[in-house]
Amino acid sequence: MVCEAHGNPDPILRWFRDFAPVDVAASNGRIRQLATGALQIDSATEYDQGKYECTASNSAGSRTSNPANLYVRDNRTVRRMPPWFSIPPTSQEVMPGGAVNLTCVAVGAPMPTVRWTRGSGAEELPASMSGGGGGGGGGGGGGGGGGGGGGGGGGEGGDGGSFAAPTGRNVLTLVDVTRSENFTCVAQSVMGVAEVTVQVTVKALPKPPSTPQVTETTATSVTITWDPGNADHVLYYVIQYRAKNGDSGGQGLNTALGGGGSHNNNNHHNNNNNNHNSYTEVNSVATTRYSVGGLSPFSDYELRVLAVNSVGRGGPSEAVEARTGEQPPSTSPRQLQARMLSSSTVLVQWEEPLEPNGVVRGYRVYYTTDASQPLHAWPKHSVDSSLLTTIGSLTPQATYTLRALAYTGVGDGPLSPPIQIKAQQGVPSQPxxxxxxxxxxxxxxxxxxxxxxxxxxxxxxxxxxxxxxxxxxxxxxxxxxxxxxxxxxxxxxxxxxxxxxxxxxxxxxxxxxxxTLPSAPSAPPVSLTLSALSSRSLEARWGPPPAEFCNGEIVAYTVRYRPLGHHHHHNNHNNNNHNHNNNNHNNNHDSKEAHKATAGDDDDDDDGGDDGDGDEDHDDDDDDGGDDGDAVNR
Known part of the structure; x- marks a missing residue:
């Protein structure tokens, strides 16, 4: 078989039989590819039969020839083979509205025609050409050309609605696929018929799980279980919950139950509180049993479950309602107040706790004239769910301290802040x-x-x-x-x-x-002393202002000095800024380049000035007091 190709650079030729490379090396020299590119087969057998193609390739690309069908006959009879699938089609999954190609390759002697049918086989579908496949070849009665795109079984056909089935290979292209269906590839020749059926499955969003069932509740958690409700593969579940009053119910730990196949690894909470009806979500739940935690005690919640697969989220299940259990109140009674009705009877009023965490079964009011005693030693007065009570038999003119708490069926809440009242009629109660x-x-x-x-x-x-x-x-x-x-x-x-x-x-x-807030010191440093260190330096030492005049923590000192006989010329040390202003002389007292000595630190910085002498100006509002300080001027 001859194959010629031209290109720049010169192309490399390769031979294919029934779309598989021809293995020259395995033929023990019986099959050779000549220098011209031709394929030579010696002592051909029926196993050499098939559809042959030549492919030319170089760095610029590749090109495949039209196929040629080879049939091998002996001198007496024609060898014939029934159709069989050398490349059978496979079932495919497709996204809704997506497209898919179904490829079917069959061989035989003579070469069979290949066609596609839908469902039970009553509807024949047009062939869709792909890469030159389906061209007519010798002996098989091949039809050329084929139809256009399948379009889910539609497409262009021949005249009168009949389709010319291609020989050996047929590619069915389905577009805009919206439902799952079966398709059958039929290979047919005078030697018989071969069929293979494949399924095109449209991936769909998962169905909602069953309505969750509440299996356990605590004061801060609700445990639910559910049935998947999906035969398809589910990647994970999403739990959505919200308080019936619109609150998200808090953000806390979510604990998966051990021993029941429940897990809680790498789950995420998304609290979309853009409005009062939003749900809080628990993502990536891998099991069908889960405990949602971090909830508010004695609160009603709605919970529902969504399934997620490779397509996306399915719809939510029906919601289940659950109420968390009680806890002792988290807060004390509010606005505790007392008013004397007589010199020995007091009226006590309050408001219910902000966080009762259950049904408040009652209140206890503790009162005493000695608030230093432990609480168990205080007299107490118990009340049902009423928000006021009277306490009698008080000692006239005595001052009483009162505190109150609320309790639920599972325990006492915290005590309210104490209030005081004087047992004297007509005297106002405590602000x-x-x-x-x-x-x-x-x-x-x-x-x-x-x-x-x-x-x-x-x-x-x-x-x-x-x-x-x-x-x-x-x-x-x-x-x-x-x-x-x-x-x-x-x-x-x-x-x-x-x-x-x-x-x-x-x-x-x-x-x-x-x-009160701090302010500038109201007194100067004390015990200022000067000593000469050299002809151009002085050492100054002092103590902080008296404590009652410091008016806050001393953070720095300002040292001002001038040569004697010059009343308006000052040099200033600013130890915080470490500025050495030897040449900036200003006769204006209000213009200062201060050297501040940090409280408690020694300062040996050299700020130039006249020899040795200097005096201290204590009438400066910038002077601060604090720990002992010293400054050296050289």
């Missing part, structure tokens, strides 16, 4: 929510909530420095805020507030400690 903030080095601003439903004629504010224990009293008309002025800088103050009526002063609030 609440007292807060204070330092405005400056000499002013503190206070605010509070006035006693409810009580007549207050004035307030009494007691305050004083904590380091001395001294107490001062200021009285002012009814208000809910007050500015305390004239205080010392950088000083810690203790403050208490009480309301007064015409019948007396009520109980004071608990002490509130606030510190």
């Amino acid at each position: 609440s929510a007292l807060s204070a903030v330092a405005i400056s080095h000499s002013e503190i601003s206070l605010s509070w909530t006035a006693p409810r439903q009580e007549v207050v004629t004035r307030y009494e504010l007691r305050y004083g420095p904590t380091r001395t224990g001294e107490q001062l009293v200021v009285s002012f008309p009814p208000a809910t805020s007050y500015s305390l002025r004239g205080l010392s800088a950088d000083t810690e103050y203790s403050l208490t507030l009480a309301a007064r009526s015409d019948l007396g002063v009520g109980a004071s609030t608990a002490p509130l400690v606030v510190s």
Whole structure:
């Protein structure tokens, strides 16, 4: 068989039989490729029969010849073989709307025609040419050309709707595939018929799993199980949950159950709280049993499950509702207040906790005249779910401390902050929510909530420095805020507030400690001494200002000096900046290039000046006080 090809550079020729390379080496010299490119077969047998093609290749590309069919006959009879598939088609998977090629190659003697049918075989499909395949060859009654694209079984055919089946090879191209179907390749000759059926499966999104079942709940977790609901391969599941009131329910640890095939490795929480109905997600769940944790106690949740495969996410399952278990309250009763109904009976009111974590079964009010005693020694008064109660048999004129807690079926919550009340009828109860903030080095601003439903004629504010224990009293008309002025800088103050009526002063609030802001020292350093180190240097040493005049932590000192007899000429040391200003002389006192000695550090920097002598100017607002300092001027 002759094959010629031309190109630059010269191409290399290779022979193929039935689309497989011809193995010249394995023929023991019976098959040779000549220098001209021709293929020579000696002593041909029926096994040499087939469709032959020649391919020419160089660095610029490759080109394949038209096929030639070789039939081998002996001198007496023609050898014939029934059709068989040398390259059978295989089943394929395709994305929805995608395309796929089904290739079918058959051989025989004579060469069979190859056609495709859909389903049960009643509908014949057009051939789709690929790479020159399907061309007519000798002996097989091959039709040329074939049809165009299959288009899911459609395409162009011959006249009158009949299709010329190609010989040996048929490629069916399916486009815009939307459903799964079976296709059959039929190879036919006078020697018989061979068939092979393959399936084109359209990949689909997974079906929703079954409705989850709640198997266990705790105060902070819900365990669910579900059936996959999918015969197709599922990569993983996504759990979506949300609180029925719209809250996502918190972000916490999610614990997979051991021993039940449950895992929780590398799962991710996505909390899409763009609106109050959003779900929190747990991704990459590999099992059908999972415990969602980090939930709020005694809260109603909706949970649902989605399956994910290689195509994407399927639809969610039906949601299941679950309620987490109870816990003791996380917070105490709010707005605890007390008011005397008589000299021995008090009315106590409060609001329910912000986080009850269950059904509040009741409240306990603790009260005592000695708040230093342990809580178990305090008298207590139990109440059901009511938000107020009265306590009688109090000692008149005594001051009582009261605290309250809420409890659920599983335990007690924390105690409320203490309040105080004086057992005297007509005396106002304690102001609440007292807060204070330092405005400056000499002013503190206070605010509070006035006693409810009580007549207050004035307030009494007691305050004083904590380091001395001294107490001062200021009285002012009814208000809910007050500015305390004239205080010392950088000083810690203790403050208490009480309301007064015409019948007396009520109980004071608990002490509130606030510190004023620091300010510049109000006194100069002390014990300044100078000593000459050389003809051009002095050593200065000093002590910090008295503690009551430091007004905060000393961070640096400024040393100013001048030659005697020059009243307006200053040189200044600034140890923080380490500037050596020997030549910058300015007669203006307000223009300074200061040398600041850091508190507690020795400074040997050389700042030029006149010989040795200098005096210190202590009337400088930049002077700071603190630890002992020294400076050397050379």
